[in-house]
Amino acid sequence: MRFKLGLTGSIGMGKSTTAQMFADAGCAVWDADAAVHRLYGPEGAAVAPIGKIFPQAIENDQVSRDALRRIIADDATALKRIEEIVHPLVQEDREAFIAAHPQAIGVFDIPLLFETGGDAQMDATACVNVSRETQEARVLARGTMSADDLARILARQMPNAEKCARATYVIETDTLEHARAQVQDVLKDIEQRLQHA
Known part of the structure; x- marks a missing residue:
């Protein structure tokens, strides 16, 4: 594998959608x-x-x-x-x-990437991010959990701000167009890294 990118982010931040964008761009995605x-x-x-x-x-x-x-x-x-x-x-x-x-450029969709130390096996990391309000609205719209359930899950995870601070790249998923543009930017950067490796 030419390059391993770890993709992470808290629940409702748009990680699965972003992983699909990497797949659409020709990356091999492992979930x-x-x-x-x-x-x-x-x-x-x-x-x-x-x-x-x-x-x-x-x-x-x-x-x-x-x-x-x-x-x-x-x-x-x-x-x-x-x-x-x-x-x-x-x-x-x-x-x-x-x-x-x-x-391939491999993208590894791992919710607990930093919590489990999985980032050490990657060449770079990307964290998806969105406002707390948007996150909660997305999760509750699924109809599978309550605000209390979400709070319990988030309490067990590293805060998303900390994940973003540790990540090589941060992808804001406020809109699909914005996220897709950032995915393209990340891939351009990775290709440049590979050329200079």
């Missing part, structure tokens, strides 16, 4: 959440090991995220034990993706 879905799905590599320690998490030959949430809420040690199974499998999935795209 951490999609990798976990594959691992939890039928035939997924995480099903058997999670089933061994938490049999109640397995429904229809796959890992139930709802059941996992209940287990994690009831057992203070559960999250760490699940992560010890899932993180190495996610890493294998990512390495297979890198090997499959030797000539």
Whole structure:
């Protein structure tokens, strides 16, 4: 892989939309959440090991995220034990993706990029950003969580301002046109870096 760009940002900041813009521009995009879905799905590599320690998490030959949430809420040690199974499998999935795209600029959509130290494996990082009001409006418009749910999620994550301060690039996602223009600018900069490498 010619270049690895880690893409991150808090919930509702427009990360998935921005990742799609990179894909539309010809980048190979790896999505951490999609990798976990594959691992939890039928035939997924995480099903058997999670089933061994938490049999109640397995429904229809796959890992139930709802059941996992209940287990994690009831057992203070559960999250760490699940992560010890899932993180190495996610890493294998990512390495297979890198090997499959030797000539690409790869974009790695990782919500907890900085929290997990994943930025150390990237050539550069980009953080999506938007105002707190826009973020809340976007998340609540999905109809899947309340303002309290959002506050709980954000309390567990590094503040987006801190992610932006650590990132190589910041992409403001206030409008689609503005975000798309910034994606093009980031890719131009990466191409220049590769020419001078």
